[in-house]
Amino acid sequence: MTEIKGARVLVTGGQRGLGKAFAAALLEAGAETVYVTARRPRPETDPRLVPLALEVGDDASVARLAEQVPDVDIVVNNAGATIPNGLLGNDVAEVAHLLDVNVLGALRVTQAFAPVLARRGGGAVVNVHSVLSWASGAGAYGVSKAALWSLTNSLRHELASQGTQVVGVHLGYTDTDMVRALDVPKNDPRDVAAQVVEALLKGESEVLADEVTRHFKAALSGPVEGLAVA
Numbered sequence: 281m282t283e284i285k286g287a288r289v290l291v292t293g294g295q296r297g298l299g300k301a302f303a304a305a306l307l308e309a310g311a312e313t314v315y316v317t318a319r320r321p322r323p324e325t326d327p328r329l330v331p332l333a334l335e336v337g338d339d340a341s342v343a344r345l346a347e348q349v350p351d352v353d354i355v356v357n358n359a360g361a362t363i364p365n366g367l368l369g370n371d372v373a374e375v376a377h378l379l380d381v382n383v384l385g386a387l388r389v390t391q392a393f394a395p396v397l398a399r400r401g402g403g404a405v406v407n408v409h410s411v412l413s414w415a416s417g418a419g420a421y422g423v424s425k426a427a428l429w430s431l432t433n434s435l436r437h438e439l440a441s442q443g444t445q446v447v448g449v450h451l452g453y454t455d456t457d458m459v460r461a462l463d464v465p466k467n468d469p470r471d472v473a474a475q476v477v478e479a480l481l482k483g484e485s486e487v488l489a490d491e492v493t494r495h496f497k498a499a500l501s502g503p504v505e506g507l508a509v510a
């Protein structure tokens with residue numbers, strides 16, 4: 281269980297999309313301050329939201345952020361990107377860059393802030409995966425989210441000794457810029473964020489945010505053909 285009332289929170293990619301919804305839900309649950317990052321941060325009107333610059337693919341940028349944010353109780357690794365075309369339609373360098381952002385970005389931030397969380401009593405790390413950690417057909421993005429899922433599960437073991445709760449979040453299409461062009465049913469980001477807040481308060485390890493996500497997690501125990509996206 282993680283106390284949110286009075287907490288200081290870091291949300292990477294927290295100025296738009298799901299990250300913005302996480303920041304709002306955490307403030308609503310009583311967080312004192314939410315540091316919201318963007319590659320080019322914009323001013324916020326709510327003084328409880330503190331915009332800061334972060335490029336998760338850049339060690340120096342993460343180090344600068346850690347200097348600017350000495351106290352944090354909850355880290356939400358939300359920042360993420362995608363690239364079009366399948367695995368055979370992208371150069372390996374492009375795939376490697378996506379893995380660097382989506383997987384190693386979360387690791388960089390967690391490494392930078394784990395000692396801070398420990399000093400403040402444990403706190404929590406939330407990593408935003410996808411139903412595409414499990415479902416096939418999403419090319420490099422799916423590879424990155426499967427790797428991030430594994431990273432989260434190992435971090436949960438490594439951070440247990442310092443009392444840090446680690447929450448992995450799986451979700452299908454959610455109404456943000458990332459999938460703006462797709463005419464499909466989408467989750468409301470506020471609903472996903474509310475489930476994450478509940479998981480933090482209850483001390484849970486995983487959020488399966490919607491029906492499609494619960495379907496694909498169950499399908500992991502069936503034939504591999506069942507993991508194909510329709």
Ligand SMILES: NC(=O)c1ccc[n+]([C@@H]2O[C@H](COP(=O)([O-])OP(=O)(O)OC[C@H]3O[C@@H](n4cnc5c(N)ncnc54)[C@H](OP(=O)(O)O)[C@@H]3O)[C@@H](O)[C@H]2O)c1
Nearest residue numbers: 293297298318319335336358359360410453454456457458
């Ligand atoms: N929307 C969906 O359907 C869906 C489904 C499953 C999982 N997700 C995951 O949810 C998370 C949030 O995505 P979203 O839907 O809110 O997408 P989005 O609207 O495209 O927002 C992406 C966020 O990630 C940040 N970001 C991207 N690349 C970055 C980098 N190299 N360094 C630092 N920040 C970076 C962006 O910050 P800037 O402001 O600097 O651009 C932005 O805040 C991602 O991890 C995504 O994979 C989304």
